[in-house]
Structures are given as C-alpha cells and as structure tokens.
Amino acid sequence: MTSKTDVHVRPAGEGICIIEVRGEITAASDKPLMEAYTQAATPGTRAVMIDFRDLEYMNSGGIGLLVTLLVRANRQKQRLFAFGLNEHYRQIFELTRLDEAIAIYPDEQTAVTAAR
Amino acid sequence: MDEQKKTDEAYWAKPVARLDPKDPDASNVRGRRLNAAAGGFGWLYQKTFRVRLTGAAVTPREVIATWKERFGDFWAKGRKMFLPAGGIAPGEIGIISDRATMPIAPAVQTGVLVIYADDESFSFMSPEGHPFAGPLTFSAFADADGTTVVQVQEFTRASDPLYELMMHAPFVGDRMQNEIWRSTLRNLAAHFGVDAQVEQAITVVDRRWQWRYARNIWQNAGIRSTLSAPVRWLRPRRRPAASASEQVAR
Numbered sequence: 001m002t003s004k005t006d007v008h009v010r011p012a013g014e015g016i017c018i019i020e021v022r023g024e025i026t027a028a029s030d031k032p033l034m035e036a037y038t039q040a041a042t043p044g045t046r047a048v049m050i051d052f053r054d055l056e057y058m059n060s061g062g063i064g065l066l067v068t069l070l071v072r073a074n075r076q077k078q079r080l081f082a083f084g085l086n087e088h089y090r091q092i093f094e095l096t097r098l099d100e101a102i103a104i105y106p107d108e109q110t111a112v113t114a115a116r
Numbered sequence: 117m118d119e120q121k122k123t124d125e126a127y128w129a130k131p132v133a134r135l136d137p138k139d140p141d142a143s144n145v146r147g148r149r150l151n152a153a154a155g156g157f158g159w160l161y162q163k164t165f166r167v168r169l170t171g172a173a174v175t176p177r178e179v180i181a182t183w184k185e186r187f188g189d190f191w192a193k194g195r196k197m198f199l200p201a202g203g204i205a206p207g208e209i210g211i212i213s214d215r216a217t218m219p220i221a222p223a224v225q226t227g228v229l230v231i232y233a234d235d236e237s238f239s240f241m242s243p244e245g246h247p248f249a250g251p252l253t254f255s256a257f258a259d260a261d262g263t264t265v266v267q268v269q270e271f272t273r274a275s276d277p278l279y280e281l282m283m284h285a286p287f288v289g290d291r292m293q294n295e296i297w298r299s300t301l302r303n304l305a306a307h308f309g310v311d312a313q314v315e316q317a318i319t320v321v322d323r324r325w326q327w328r329y330a331r332n333i334w335q336n337a338g339i340r341s342t343l344s345a346p347v348r349w350l351r352p353r354r355r356p357a358a359s360a361s362e363q364v365a366r
Contacts, residue, residue: 024122027255057123057124059127059232060232060251061269064253064269064271067250068162068321070154071321075322088125088128091128091130092128095129095130095131095132095241096150096152096231096241097150097152097154098152100154100155101154
C-alpha cells in the first residue's frame with residue numbers, strides 16, 4: 001500500500017517536538033508516521049505534538065495508528081498533544097474517545113504553552 | 117480542471133454520547149457509551165488476522181460489499197447480529213446475540229456501533245459491557261501481486277476483570293476472540309471459493325491491568341444477560357431471522 005502522507009518533524013521548545021502531518025492518515029501511513037515519531041521522541045522529549053492543520057483525509061486505519069502512537073508515548077512516559085484539528089476531525093476524536101487520551105488544542109501556541 | 121479532493125466525511129459516524137438502538141432487546145446497549153481501549157481493564161492487544169484470496173477473481177470492494185451485506189453469515193454458528201435497515205453503515209448499531217462463546221450459559225446480548233464504513237473497510241466500536249474495549253476494523257486490499265487480502269484488526273483490552281480472566285483461561289480465551297475471527301475469515305474465503313489458511317499476528321502491547329476500570333464489571337453484558345435471561349425466556353419470542361444478518365423489520 002502506498003502512502004500519501006507527508007510528515008515533517010521540528011522542535012518547538014525545550015523537550016517539545018512537533019510532527020506536522022500533511023495529506024492522509026490511513027493504515028498505509030504506518031511507516032512515515034512511526035519514523036517521524038521515532039525522530040521526535042528522543043530521550044529528552046517530554047511532549048510530542050501532532051499538527052493536523054493540513055490533514056485532508058483519515059480513515060479508521062488512521063485512528064488505529066494514532067492509538068499506536070499513544071501507546072508508544074505512554075510507554076516512553078511522554079505526553080501526546082494534538083492541535084489544528086478542524087471540526088470534522090475533532091468529532092472523530094470525540095467519537096473514538098481519543099480526545100480523552102490525547103490533549104487537543106486549537107493551535108500551536110496554546111498547545112506548547114500547555115506542555116510547558 | 118482541479119481533481120476533486122477525496123473526503124472522508126461521509127464515511128464516519130457522528131459522535132454519540134450514549135447509544136440509543138431501536139431494537140427492543142438491547143438493554144445491554146441502550147444508554148451505554150462507547151468504550152475505547154484506553155477505558156478497558158485488561159492487557160492491551162494488537163491483533164491482525166488475515167487471509168489471501170489466492171486464485172479468486174474478486175476485488176477488495178466486492179469482498180467488502182459482500183461482507184457488509186452478509187456479515188452475520190460468516191460468523192461462527194451461535195453468534196448473530198441484528199442490524200437495522202441501514203445495514204453496516206456509519207452510525208448504525210448492530211445488536212449481538214452470542215451463544216457460541218459459552219454454550220452452556222444464556223446468550224450474551226450486547227452490540228456494536230459502526231463508526232466507519234467505506235468501500236474497502238468498516239470499523240466497529242463496542243459499548244460499555246461488551247467483552248472488549250477498542251476498535252475493530254475489517255478491510256480488504258490488493259497485494260503487490262494483485263491478490264485480494266482480507267483482514268480483521270483489533271486494538272482491544274478486555275473490558276473488566278471477569279472478561280480478562282476468561283481471556284487467559286485455556287480454550288475459552290482463544291475461542292472468545294481469536295477463533296471467532298479465524299473462522300469468520302475462513303468462512304468468507306470459502307464463500308469466494310478459497311480454502312485459505314489464516315495468518316495471525318498477536319502482540320501484547322501493554323501488560324498492565326488498568327485497575328481503575330475494574331468497576332466496568334458492573335456493566336458486564338455476560339452477567340447482565342444471565343441475570344435477565346429468565347425474563348427474556350418468559351417474553352413472547354420474536355420471529356427468528358432466516359439468516360443471522362437479516363435486517364430487523366421496523
């Protein structure tokens with residue numbers, strides 16, 4: 001399965017890293033997303049944030065990947081945050097109760113402030 | 117002309133605070149919230165069951181269309197799912213009657229919500245009280261050589277300590293949740309003329325018991341079904357379905 005997921009990792013302050021996601025998150029996004037998380041979640045990282053502003057498509061396989069990321073974060077005692085979800089994707093997080101496990105913020109600034 | 121952007125909006129159910137099925141025999145589903153894996157008690161498993169439909173001239177879309185239409189027909193004998201007129205579509209609630217897991221006990225009445233459905237996959241989430249907490253995804257895709265591959269993927273925990281105990285019990289645990297999908301995939305493959313071997317990958321992702329969710333046992337569908345069985349037996353019987361996936365008349 002080919003992936004139409006584009007990811008980019010960047011720092012956002014001490015111990016905080018952001019994974020920007022563009023395009024799709026489906027089961028085929030496993031490799032780029034997991035590699036991005038490995039890059040972001042170094043031993044000094046205490047918070048990983050996923051930027052969903054440019055997310056265009058997500059199916060239930062994509063939700064499964066986010067749950068996998070959540071498990072990895074919990075294991076490494078890192079917190080997972082999300083920002084930039086539009087109303088549709090915020091509803092999906094609510095439907096799947098992911099919003100109870102991943103802290104959701106409207107934008108990067110509020111997310112980073114909360115993580116400090 | 118710009119290519120029309122793919123959108124997933126039509127494939128997802130809307131958020132629901134508590135389930136409200138139309139089926140009158142749904143006391144273990146009505147008023148319940150969906151239960152994510154994070155809200156379960158037992159070990160967290162990531163499971164994939166897969167068959168290759170080698171030699172079958174069937175596309176992933178055709179497989180999923182058939183599976184949606186006849187979901188209950190491919191289940192193990194003793195398990196039934198009653199769906200409303202919409203069938204397996206986003207937002208629909210399927211009511212489950214399971215007599216297969218514990219044949220000597222009354223049928224366990226529970227259900228699932230279809231949280232996602234498109235042409236090549238569909239996903240369920242279960243309500244509080246169901247044996248397992250977490251999403252279940254059924255999908256089909258074409259492998260590199262063009263063979264259609266069908267799979268069931270779970271990311272689940274047992275909901276409460278009793279279900280967790282059963283999961284670790286010899287014979288019962290494997291039948292409860294692993295054999296159900298192995299037999300389903302074998303039955304589905306046989307429908308398309310393939311005598312398939314099921315590949316499985318089961319990983320324990322988290323071996324911790326989440327004791328704060330031990331209280332989930334209050335909603336255990338197995339216990340509640342057993343306690344309410346005498347009442348159900350005394351009620352006038354509904355006309356039995358001709359097949360397990362027959363839509364319930366409204």
